[in-house]
Amino acid sequence: MNGWLLRYEGWDPAAEALRETLCALGNGRFATRAAAPERRAGDGSYPGTYVAGVFDRLTDEVDGHRISNESIVNLPDWQSLTFRVEDGPWLDLCALTVTGYVQELDLRRGVLTRRFRIEDPEGRRTRVAQRRLVSMSDPCLAALDCTVLAENWSGRLTVRSGLDGTVTNDGVARYRGLDGRHLSAVEPCVHDQLLTLTAETRQSRIRIGMAAQHRVLVEGTARPAVAVPVDEPGVAAVELALAMEPGRPATVEKLVSLWTSRDPGVGEPGEAAIDELDRAGTFADVLARHELAWDHLWFRCDVEIEGPARASLVLRLHVFHLLQTVSPHSVDLDAGIPARGLHGEAYRGHVFWDEMFVLPFLHLRLPEVARSMLLYRWRRLPQARAAARAAGHRGAMFPWQSGSTGREESQVLHLNPRSGRWLPDNSHLQRHIGLAVAYNTWRYYEATGDTDFLTEHGAELLLSIAAFWGDLATYDPVDDRFDICGVMGPDEYHDALPSRDEPGLDDNAYTNVMAAWALSRALECLEVLPPGRRHELLDTLDIRRADLERWQHVSRKLRLCWTDDGVLLQFRGYDELAEFDWAGYRARYGDISRLDRILEAEGDSTNRYKLSKQADVLMLFQLLTADELYALLDRLGYRHDRRTIPRTIAYYLERTSHGSTLSKVVHSWVLARADRRRAWDYFLEALESDIADVQGGTTGEGVHLGAMAGTVDLLERGFTGLETREDLLGFDPFLPDALRRMRFRLRYRRHTEIEVVIDHQTLTVGGTATRATVLPVRVRDKEFRLDPRGTLEVPLRHRRPD
Structure with a gap:
């Protein structure tokens, strides 16, 4: 490891699934897993290429029920490339002596390199080096x-290269009993060294066009090579014969173009793919443009820290995968933010609420992407x-899981x-997804000042969501309170009270507080229009x-439930649940992050206990500042003091199993002001979620994009107190001891290049624009004005924890 290079040493087939995900390459339009080019699916390897927004729906019979599932589609494998010496077997590292195996992902350049040395049973020794990229400059290359x-x-070296249209969706073990054949009308074709393949998704009828061309070089000089077509159903492939001599390197370059009928400005995708290759140039040309595009992105998006070296690298890895999932190339695609990135088939590529963790990063760097x-x-x-x-x-009423249609x-x-x-799945009752959409909409407006978006689109979102929550709330005239019933909160361990047969909870605190917030913002939005x-x-x-008038009333009278000592209850009836035997279950099972599965297998249920899969009530303290939350409690007419938040945090810290990768991000955030050491420990644990595959195999099915983005947001906003409310840029830094210094750039409204440097003594904000207006900046409780061509340096006095 260094600050920019993720390096793996040694050929380890058992680790391939994890490496394929973490070293995946993408550009916001499509991404490809880092499977070894010579391998097909099986034995731990899984080639996968996914285009944002390309879904297909199939129906299966499960446990006597007909179940319809829409899934992101695994598209033809463009990487397929292998070789053999003379008439020997095709390359199989498991059957050879492999030494010097290194796989390196260069985050700065967006290039994956693979190097190794093999020796076959005849004693022939061969060195191999491979490079791969998915172009950040040319989104279809x-x-x-x-x-x-x-x-x-x-002797003779035969290189076989192909476009494999026989792939299926088979990357998630628990889905393998279901139909994964999403491609039909697969038509491969070979024209000398040009390969083409077209296909169509079975239900959504999306056309896919792919083309590949090759160039052979010997000692860096292009040489002609005879291409022999390969006859294999569903595959377009050629074999290229090269005469090898000791010490003379031979290189095969493969450029690939991928188009679909969803792309803007496309006619027939197959023809578009060929046209793309005609103007692509050589591998070196594509690489140069790609590296330049990444250089520009990193200038805007890098978060530089002085602290543990591993933390610096993993943080950049998270930014890298975020930008490979959503980038400027995403703007015209009409695709949401998939919870597992474009890196695998877990959650079927669906869009949940992870945008709540992703968009804050985009608001302040790539607002046009956030807008899309x-x-x-x-x-x-x-x-x-x-x-x-x-x-x-x-x-x-927005869906908890969304795909192509919503x-x-x-x-x-x-x-x-x-x-x-x-088992029955009641997660669709997480109606709070609409509150996330409202939250994201308003925070985007605060960060960008994009009144055009608010006027034309955002206000309609806010008002439509407010209308739902205003209608969903029911009035209790006895208590003069409104209730929201039959929902689930972010904690997915509770979907019903143990005394009820029907699913759903009443007065989930997270839902009710955010509903009050959303209704208030909708009313405020009307004043802006x-x-x-x-x-x-x-x-x-x-x-x-x-x-x-009803919205006003509901936003002031939604019910919250409390313990006698002033702890905000997760939902009505939570205080009547049993305490859980945490120590006993840890002793029996070790890893108890998925208590729902453990208890169900025992014939029990998480609904019976005071426990959480992930932060629920505590999410409020991440999304809202203390001042915002206390203002909402005032609006709702509930008494509180400055210990209300710390008391509630302490209560739930001891009752959470962290069954979600998002949970430790939130826990670090809510502790950032009160317990910096513990907050930093949670932050480091959150950083490890994917790179260390802490959930035991889930990362191989796709990254956890919300957790990745959440760690970056936690560093940038949680530890710095960065806010974009009240028409100014606010900071309240409180860095953990191990974080010595951080530096990043952001865009705030009309100020396009603002550089921020923070250490334990000083906050420095510098502007580089020449035409922007003066920027109001608040550092803790003092306000300043930053000349867009100047620098503001503010000493940071020692701050006691809240």
């Missing part, structure tokens, strides 16, 4: 080259309105691999004065 050096032999992610939600408002009507409510994609059954039983647009929206959405 990828490239691979393979250099072979014969050390002690001469919000437009993904806006375009699906008709589906969300239809879902609300079907449930008997007004407004818009309909609810959550499972109705899920498999407990510990017990082997299929131009009068004409305000009246137009209210008429179009059929929102009357009585509705606005």
